[in-house]
Amino acid sequence: MNRMGMCFTIWLVILMGCGRETPPAPSLQPDGNKADLTSSEEKEETRQTAAELENQTFEALVTEYLGRSPTLSPIHATWLGDHRFDAEVDEVTDQARKKKLNVYRDWLKKLAALDKAALTKNNHIDFMLLTNHLKYSIWAQETLREWEWNPLVYTDMTGSGIYNLMAREFAPLPERLARVTDRLEKYSRLFEQIRATLKVDRIPKIHAEVAVRQNRGVLDIIDQMVRPHIETLSKEAAKRLQGAIDQARTAVDQHQQWMEQEVLPKAKGDFRIGAELYDKKLAFTLNAPLSRKEIREQAENEIRRVHKEMYRVAKALTQKMDTGKALEKLPSPQEMNQVIRAGLELAYKETPGKDEILDVAKKALQLTQDFVREKDLVTIPPDPIELIVMPEFKRGIALAYCDAPGPLDAGQKTFYAVSPMPEHWTPKQVTSYLREYNLRSVYNLTIHEAMPGHYLQLTHANAFPSKLRAVLASGSFIEGWAVYTERVMWENGFLDKDPLMQLIVQKWYLRAVVNAIIDQEVHTGNITEAAAMKLMTATAFQEEREAAGKWTRARLTSAQLTTYFVGYLEHSALRRDVETAWGKDFSLKKYHDKVLSYGSPPVRFVRALILDQPISI
Numbered sequence: 001m002n003r004m005g006m007c008f009t010i011w012l013v014i015l016m017g018c019g020r021e022t023p024p025a026p027s028l029q030p031d032g033n034k035a036d037l038t039s040s041e042e043k044e045e046t047r048q049t050a051a052e053l054e055n056q057t058f059e060a061l062v063t064e065y066l067g068r069s070p071t072l073s074p075i076h077a078t079w080l081g082d083h084r085f086d087a088e089v090d091e092v093t094d095q096a097r098k099k100k101l102n103v104y105r106d107w108l109k110k111l112a113a114l115d116k117a118a119l120t121k122n123n124h125i126d127f128m129l130l131t132n133h134l135k136y137s138i139w140a141q142e143t144l145r146e147w148e149w150n151p152l153v154y155t156d157m158t159g160s161g162i163y164n165l166m167a168r169e170f171a172p173l174p175e176r177l178a179r180v181t182d183r184l185e186k187y188s189r190l191f192e193q194i195r196a197t198l199k200v201d202r203i204p205k206i207h208a209e210v211a212v213r214q215n216r217g218v219l220d221i222i223d224q225m226v227r228p229h230i231e232t233l234s235k236e237a238a239k240r241l242q243g244a245i246d247q248a249r250t251a252v253d254q255h256q257q258w259m260e261q262e263v264l265p266k267a268k269g270d271f272r273i274g275a276e277l278y279d280k281k282l283a284f285t286l287n288a289p290l291s292r293k294e295i296r297e298q299a300e301n302e303i304r305r306v307h308k309e310m311y312r313v314a315k316a317l318t319q320k321m322d323t324g325k326a327l328e329k330l331p332s333p334q335e336m337n338q339v340i341r342a343g344l345e346l347a348y349k350e351t352p353g354k355d356e357i358l359d360v361a362k363k364a365l366q367l368t369q370d371f372v373r374e375k376d377l378v379t380i381p382p383d384p385i386e387l388i389v390m391p392e393f394k395r396g397i398a399l400a401y402c403d404a405p406g407p408l409d410a411g412q413k414t415f416y417a418v419s420p421m422p423e424h425w426t427p428k429q430v431t432s433y434l435r436e437y438n439l440r441s442v443y444n445l446t447i448h449e450a451m452p453g454h455y456l457q458l459t460h461a462n463a464f465p466s467k468l469r470a471v472l473a474s475g476s477f478i479e480g481w482a483v484y485t486e487r488v489m490w491e492n493g494f495l496d497k498d499p500l501m502q503l504i505v506q507k508w509y510l511r512a513v514v515n516a517i518i519d520q521e522v523h524t525g526n527i528t529e530a531a532a533m534k535l536m537t538a539t540a541f542q543e544e545r546e547a548a549g550k551w552t553r554a555r556l557t558s559a560q561l562t563t564y565f566v567g568y569l570e571h572s573a574l575r576r577d578v579e580t581a582w583g584k585d586f587s588l589k590k591y592h593d594k595v596l597s598y599g600s601p602p603v604r605f606v607r608a609l610i611l612d613q614p615i616s617i
Contacts, residue, residue: 081408087182136284149202151211159393184244208267217393314343364446378592402454407470410462436543453482460596469599480567519561570603
């Protein structure tokens, strides 16, 4: 019997009295109070022992989960940093899906048998995270069923399967190349299973179009990251790797032909998942009590508030108005819009060249790191970070992302990836893009993705003792933190309190607010492309290329775009409440380090830990 089973049996023995006699009643002593005290002490000792064993049982279950769950997806296991299965690829069959469901249900039964009231606060949080994850996994597989209609699930899988073996030096190069060989030899089978799984008539057109563009990305990874190293191998190993590459290229080409000739012409699925599925997915994603209606109301309130702030800043820039002066009369929406746009035009005059965004981002990374150190805003980890061109198989959804190492590979390099502009864009589209990503916007992008945003936060999270919490990280905590840090940097004088930077930060926040509206309107309503574009360009002042990209992203994803706004609201409210609670003992570094010390759980759990509050269900 393993440790988890042993602890579970002991726990049952104690709570149910199985296998032991009931303790005799204490003999009556002359001092009756002393006898009562002895009895009370024994009960407390029994309670503490039961609670201790309950926590041991849960911790053993977590160990089992972390050890067993990677077997269900070897490619995901590589990203996590569990390299036991680097030679394998995922099984994409009905049998494999049934196996996963059985495993998820088995773990849920084990969790349901626990007395969560006896768990420590940290274990209680992990208990709720694991329960939420397992229920979501079952629902996603049985009800949402993206595995049968979303080809992007598989372009990411096949690209990541090789990329994550080569991107980080977790093992000697020959060993990693050997695992690449092992995987590439299995890609023909994997692509066959993918084609047998996807239901062509259910695939939305936009998903098919992006998948067609991403599919060949795995070949780019092979050419850029694998081929240059073949000559370092022994003759036998090099021959085997070359053969695996040739097999994989044939498999990718066959799949590309199928995608272009079979899927693309017949893809007629609806990209809108509908209100019922959206609300359920949103609840799982946020793991917070906010409803869709409440999020919408708060978003609309924030739009009005931010417009006023942007108007005040822009008017000061364009008409020399005192920013501290109260507005005597609220201008019309049209006048407010005109003044804000005039202010933004000043920022758009300073843009990088078409091929200079990566260079500007590199400069911004150093600038933001220096500023965080100078102001002592938060502890900066020593873990390495590198700016890279976004791999082809990841392009088409977002301009940039932060690729931190998996929680079991903590200490490895983080990648801040930026996508190049598509070659087919017209000069007008290039200009639109560069206006959106002007110099100050690239600075803000770097704050969000790297310092002190995602890179810094995720590196702190990977240091948390509970690896489960890093594996089951909250998207709203992560994205909310990144949006929150944009404000923190400005408030603390980044770029010498440049008002144009303030205007750009406010514009970026407005983007997060409108993202939440677009997200729910796309999937629960019938918003048109024209209406969505107008909301993003007229209300949130986005340039056409940014809005067009977001329209694509909103159709490809669901619930994720809301995490930025909701997470920001939660982080801002927590900061206000902790400032009040700590009073004169509050400092930004102390607060930030404390928030980041708990991993990446939903913000409501961080609140319970910092302010010593009960954990809400």
